[in-house]
Amino acid sequence: MVVHNLRSDKFDVYKPLDAALPILSLSVSEVHEDLFAKGAAFGEPGGRTLVCGGDNGHLHVYTLMGNHVQTLKHKNDWSTIYAVTTTVTQDYYLIASAESLDPPKICIWAKETDERVKxxxxxxxxxxxxxxxxxxxxxxxxxxxxxxxxxxxxxxxxxxxxxxxxxxxxxxxxxxxxxxxxxxxxxxxxxxxxxxxxxxxxxxxxxxxxxx
Known part of the structure; x- marks a missing residue:
């Protein structure tokens, strides 16, 4: 389970769900003045990646070991990514994210599945x-x-x-x-x-x- 901790403004990963302390804490924010809940979701089979929304219009992808994999950018660099979801199709791993600006912008990213690559x-x-x-x-x-x-x-x-x-x-x-x-x-x-x-x-x- 991943939780955006508003007190520390970090994404805490818990395993098992009732664990007292997180096994991993990730800081993705560059602005800490106004704390808003940001979205996060596990991606790819077995939840082997963690996709976290940022407050600078960026979406950050990590491994469960805490290694940064990729940064996905929305057009607006000052927006907060408050909604993140992932899904898998036959050919692609999909990430969808929405920003806080008005009108909000939704971005979708696609990565070929391992089976499709093979x-x-x-x-x-x-x-x-x-x-x-x-x-x-x-x-x-x-x-x-x-x-x-x-x-x-x-x-x-x-x-x-x-x-x-x-x-x-x-x-x-x-x-x-x-x-x-x-x-x-x-x-x-x-x-x-x-x-x-x-x-x-x-x-x-x-x-x-x-x-x-």
Whole structure:
């Protein structure tokens, strides 16, 4: 239990509730002239933090060991924070506070819960893993595409060489065939006479050609 002690202007924490003396006393005031009751509330699971209203437009957050964690500021630095409450949702720890000025101002602060922080951390890790896997898959796909492109280029080069060799071979065979046909034609007309039969030493004698 936390009580704002108007005599000392401190927040006294009692545990157990019927304890004669507080286990912790916190001073959050900077102005001690006019004493007004200020709000306080335990926050987060198990009441592990203590939120105390101040008289300078500030809201102070402490641990139960008395360590100051954070100062939350209202817009007006001279207001007294007389109402403080806390609650927990699925994703956030919430603090609401109201000041004493007219018109009063209510401020709400939110802090992500431990579960939400862990969930977001897991989401970031999953996203990072997915991004890494996608990058690896893209690299592998690029390697496959490059290999396919190289193979296609090699096959195209081979096909080009085959066409060239085929053309040269066909041209050579055509030339040989043309020569053979020409020789046979001339031989049939008696223009060329072969001597020596099948001897390896073949002599070709050009016959006299008469022109009319």
């Amino acid at each position: 969930e977001k951390s897991l989401e970031r890790e999953a996203q990072a893993t997915q991004t890494f896997l996608e990058a690896q898959a893209a690299k592998e796909a690029q390697k496959v595409q490059e290999a396919q492109a190289a193979q296609e280029a090699q096959m195209l080069e081979i096909a080009t060489l085959n066409r060239r060799y085929t053309f040269i071979l066909c041209a050579t065979l055509a030339l040989i065939a043309s020569g053979v046909i020409l020789i046979i034609w001339l031989w049939q007309r008696g223009t060329i006479i072969f001597h020596g039969g099948l001897s390896s030493d073949i002599r070709v004698t050009m016959a006299q050609v008469e022109y009319c």
